[in-house]
């Protein structure tokens with residue numbers, strides 16, 4: 128396969144720093160050399176590419192925008208470019224890195240004690256420990272505030288009971304960030320080590336999406352943890368949503384990466400596939416498809432770069448992140464479907480990537496706030512009227 | 517103890533090259549640039565030698581346009597300690613004057629080992645490394661695929677037609693790297709962050725391009741359409757005949 132050189136129709140590179148370009152090129156090479164050669168095999172087998180954890184950690188991709196604690200301390204644009212390049216490989220791999228960094232390391236960094244940070248962040252950055260984030264439950268997805276999981280205070284301990292569903296990295300985790308309601312009905316965050324008595328998990332089977340990622344159900348049956356395992360800086364559900372903002376920001380960039388992979392594949396294919404004695408790229412209908420793809424990718428790039436600059440200036444609002452997550456994942460899914468179409472019958476086989484991206488993106492559209500929930504968040508922001516219930 | 521590596525900024529080998537209006541240079545619009553791929557083996561070799569020696573500095577040197585600071589920054593991110601940028605206002609420079617400028621800058625560093633790629637991915641003259649060695653009065657070994665150092669002696673393997681040549685030389689010496697010498701490391705994010713604090717020193721020089729001039733650049737001829745000579749075993753004799761008589765490849 129020809130080397131991937133990115134999509135940059137309007138010279139966005141001229142707006143990136145030397146450091147941001149270097150980060151992107153390191154991750155791009157890593158994905159081309161080490162992810163793409165093995166990803167179809169894992170996707171077909173439904174296995175997570177564990178062998179990628181050491182090189183991912185060595186490059187510094189876990190918690191890359193965290194300062195200190197053996198983390199790289201990059202700005203948010205460089206972090207976003209990492210997500211873009213990883214998802215150019217596979218949404219499942221990007222999900223692994225997002226969860227570890229934005230949903231596990233970030234809450235430990237932002238809401239944990241100094242002891243939590245020192246105990247967990249370097250080990251999580253080195254990939255020696257894996258984490259997961261347990262918010263969703265079987266009966267509470269878009270509405271996590273209704274969660275049933277409970278944390279009962281018992282002396283100096285907490286006793287947790289409940290079930291978490293659709294948890295990325297669940298069964299391969301050493302530590303779970305679990306969100307549960309206390310006796311007063313307020314949401315608290317806890318660090319639950321997976322070897323605690325009463326903690327168990329099982330994997331979701333039969334997925335047609337994110338097959339190279341682990342998705343699990345977590346069961347907490349009278350899991351006893353000390354008060355020291357509570358994240359002291361949490362302020363209710365709002366803190367859980369802050370984690371989601373971090374992750375959604377990365378997903379917005381990730382969508383661009385998946386879209387680029389599909390566009391690149393469709394473009395190359397259309398230039399070599401001959402029908403009616405010509406490359407199919409010579410037909411107007413095919414050109415239009417390619418142009419629409421490029422058009423949407425280019426718009427998403429500039430919107431998301433601006434989002435990153437706002438985040439770096441500490442000026443980003445959650446509804447702005449919703450705008451980019453909503454737009455970029457939907458456009459990536461549309462592009463994946465259209466690319467699949469350009470590939471004809473070949474598009475339904477996993478020798479080509481577009482079908483895999485298409486299936487993966489169905490999950491990405493749903494998790495971290497479904498497309499429609501983001502519509503409601505943005506609607507709320509512009510009208511001042513909440514329309515969730 | 518200095519380990520010097522020279523790198524060149526070249527168009528990405530995947531880039532679609534268009535010839536500029538002057539007919540003798542390439543149009544850089546939309547072209548991504550990279551350190552010449554063979555130079556990456558040279559960088560890795562320099563880093564490995566410094567690590568093995570447990571002392572000294574890796575110094576990356578580039579004669580190239582202002583934008584080549586990006587390629588030097590990459591060397592720093594991979595682990596080079598500092599860099600020297602010889603800014604070149606000329607779009608093209610012939611190998612002899614390139615070597616003269618580099619030799620002067622490198623000579624001042626009293627290097628223990630100097631590494632180059634075996635040739636650059638753009639013009640591919642394969643001259644600069646050996647010319648620099650000559651100017652510095654150092655031995656040079658080109659296109660090495662292995663390198664071992666014991667004391668002040670280096671042993672290198674070179675791939676030659678039909679075999680391997682094993683060469684031994686005293687060091688200081690100059691080496692040019694062939695593919696396979698090592699696996700160049702990727703710049704880690706920490707390396708990239710650390711590189712921000714390292715210096716790229718700009719050195720002045722005066723040496724006009726001389727001698728060689730590019731008269732014109734022509735794109736390679738369009739590839740001819742293929743031809744199917746027949747199907748199955750029956751087609752084999754005709755295929756063999758054509759390969760022998762027309763294509764003259766067997």
Ligand SMILES: Cc1cc2nc3c(=O)[nH]c(=O)nc-3n(C[C@H](O)[C@H](O)[C@H](O)COP(=O)(O)OP(=O)(O)OC[C@H]3O[C@@H](n4cnc5c(N)ncnc54)[C@H](O)[C@@H]3O)c2cc1C
Pocket residue numbers: 226259260261262263265266267268269270292293294295296337342490493494495496497498499500503514515516
């Ligand atoms: C592969 C994968 C990995 C995941 N990883 C994690 C993880 O690591 N941690 C975690 O906590 N969760 C995780 N999730 C869960 C994910 O966040 C939820 O699936 C998501 O929040 C949606 O919840 P739900 O599936 O229950 O759908 P529901 O909330 O039941 O929604 C179903 C449909 O109803 C619509 N809908 C719901 N409410 C409204 C409304 N008010 N107005 C209009 N439409 C509405 C939705 O938009 C959607 O179309 C993961 C999910 C997947 C698929």
